[in-house]
Amino acid sequence: MSIAMPIAFNAWAALLNNFVVEKAAFTGIEIGILQSLREVPGFLAFTMVFVLLVIKEQIFAVFALALLGLGVAITGFFPTVFGLYFTTVLMSIGFHYFEAVKQSLSLQWLSKEEAPQVLGRLIAVGSLTSLIVYASLWALLEIFQASYLVNFFIAGGLCMILALVMYFMFPIFPAKTIQNKNLILRKRYWLYYLLTFLSGARRQIFMVFAAFLMVEKFGYSASQVTLLFLINYAFNWLFAEKIGQLIGKFGERKALTLEYLGLIFVFIAYGIVDNPTLAAGLYILDHMFFAMAIAISTYFQKIADPKDMASSAGVSFTINHIAAVVIPAALGMVWIWSHSLVFYIGACFALASLIAAQYIPKTPSPGNETSFTERFTQILEK
Numbered sequence: 002m003s004i005a006m007p008i009a010f011n012a013w014a015a016l017l018n019n020f021v022v023e024k025a026a027f028t029g030i031e032i033g034i035l036q037s038l039r040e041v042p043g044f045l046a047f048t049m050v051f052v053l054l055v056i057k058e059q060i061f062a063v064f065a066l067a068l069l070g071l072g073v074a075i076t077g078f079f080p081t082v083f084g085l086y087f088t089t090v091l092m093s094i095g096f097h098y099f100e101a102v103k104q105s106l107s108l109q110w111l112s113k114e115e116a117p118q119v120l121g122r123l124i125a126v127g128s129l130t131s132l133i134v135y136a137s138l139w140a141l142l143e144i145f146q147a148s149y150l151v152n153f154f155i156a157g158g159l160c161m162i163l164a165l166v167m168y169f170m171f172p173i174f175p176a177k178t179i180q181n182k183n184l185i186l187r188k189r190y191w192l193y194y195l196l197t198f199l200s201g202a203r204r205q206i207f208m209v210f211a212a213f214l215m216v217e218k219f220g221y222s223a224s225q226v227t228l229l230f231l232i233n234y235a236f237n238w239l240f241a242e243k244i245g246q247l248i249g250k251f252g253e254r255k256a257l258t259l260e261y262l263g264l265i266f267v268f269i270a271y272g273i274v275d276n277p278t279l280a281a282g283l284y285i286l287d288h289m290f291f292a293m294a295i296a297i298s299t300y301f302q303k304i305a306d307p308k309d310m311a312s313s314a315g316v317s318f319t320i321n322h323i324a325a326v327v328i329p330a331a332l333g334m335v336w337i338w339s340h341s342l343v344f345y346i347g348a349c350f351a352l353a354s355l356i357a358a359q360y361i362p363k364t365p366s367p368g369n370e371t372s373f374t375e376r377f378t379q380i381l382e383k
Contacts, residue, residue: 002103003123005066005163007131009073010096012156014208015138015230018216019223020149024080029213031082033333036209039089040325043097043201046318047184052098053311054182059173062102067164068095074157077150097318105314108302109176114249116302120295121245128237135231142224180311189370190313192360193301194320196257199354200297201321202328203264206347207287209329210336211271215284218340219277229281233288241292253296254361260293261355268348272341303365 021027021035052061072092079088111119134156141147141155186194215221215229248256267287274280305313332343360371 002062002066002099002167003126004130005160005167006069006096006099006103007127008134008163009066009070009092009156009160011131011230011234012134012138012152013073013076013092014212015135015227016149016152016223018212019226020076020080021085022216024149025082025085027082029217029333029336031333032209032213033329033331033336035086035089036205036329036333037326038086039093040205040322040329042090042094043318043322044326046097046101046322047315049098049101049315050182050184050312053180057173058102058106058176058180058311059171060168062099062106063164063167065095065099065102066167067161068092069099070157070160070162070164071095072157073160074154076157077148077153080149097322101314101318102311104298104317105180105311108298108305108310108314109178109180109307110174111302113299113302117245117249117295117299118242119245120298121242121248121292124241124245124292124295125238128234128241131234132231132238135227135234139224139227139231142227178307178310181308183312184316185309185312186316187309190301190305192357192371193297193304194317195357196297196300196354197317197321198323199350199357200294202324203347203350203354205325205328206268206332206343206350210332210340210343211284211287213336214271214340215277215280219280221277221281229284232285236285236289237292244292245295248293248296248299252361252363253300253365254358254363256293256296257358257361258355260290260296261351261358263290264351265348265355268344268351271344271347300361300365304367304370306367 018032021032025031027035049061056064069092072088072090072095076085076088076092079085107120107123108116138152141152212226215226221229244256264287267283267290270283271280274283301313301317302310332346335343335346360373362369362372
């Protein structure tokens with residue numbers, strides 16, 4: 002699964018900005034609307050708990066991967082504004098349902114001790130796949146002069162083929178704990194929900210506007226953007242598992258503090274940068290912090306009831322995408338007026354995340370979800 006997803010999604014992401022500008026004459030307004038539409042299925046991810054009433058999680062994940070591949074495969078056939086809106090939503094339904102189920106299955110199948118390292122290893126596997134994808138894209142674009150249609154079709158088709166392989170070749174792995182099949186919002190998970198919400202808002206600004214800045218302001222070609230992605234995923238391939246080990250050693254609060262401090266600096270720098278090489282360096286630095294985000298998942302695994310993993314995965318994806326549905330379109334309007342202000346808003350979200358992360362206790366566990374409960378317990382013990 003960790004190989005199939007980036008073949009389709011990362012190829013789509015690498016080609017999208019150049020494709021929409023060159024073939025459909027997108028401006029900041031259209032790209033903002035497209036990205037907001039892309040996040041609507043993420044906002045509706047809570048509905049996965051209803052699907053799980055009739056289909057096993059593992060089968061659902063494979064089906065979602067096939068849908069992702071289909072949406073990407075047909076993107077090149079619809080080089081119009083509304084055609085791109087349609088294929089993006091189709092691709093996004095598969096992507097977001099897959100990511101929600103993958104998170105649930107990962108937290109169910111992995112122990113709390115091994116989760117940080119193995120989640121890091123999964124990122125590394127996906128990153129190695131992405132390296133191969135981006136190297137192949139670069140060769141197809143630069144050497145073979147392949148069209149966007151061909152690149153989209155190959156990437157989506159491979160994802161669909163791998164989904165079929167997973168469906169027919171792998172057994173259904175048993176769940177350790179029977180999952181709740183209803184929507185669950187627990188008061189004691191409030192800090193996890195807040196971190197998830199802020200993460201979604203902040204990540205959207207990076208994903209939508211940082212790459213668009215490289216194309217619109219600095220004139221990066223599709224092959225140059227692909228090279229940037231190659232560097233980003235080379236880092237994750239080399240270091241993501243080690244980052245997971247460090248999270249397991251030093252704890253979620255320290256890892257997220259480091260990530261958010263770095264992101265505040267990067268977003269502010271985006272707002273003032275005028276040099277294309279420096280902008281590329283910031284883009285790489287920004288992506289380097291992504292692997293630390295697994296600390297939010299491992300924090301939740303430590304505080305949650307094991308029966309809540311599936312339902313909470315869908316709910317958390319919905320929370321993650323509340324801001325994501327609104328921000329791209331809203332900031333697309335701001336983008337027309339001021340590129341810098343968009344990134345300063347991103348810095349504000351990173352600052353809010355930094356403050357929230359300080360409430361993660363040193364030893365998260367059920368009943369010790371935040372530093373408030375940790376201090377209260379210490380007072381009672383005294």
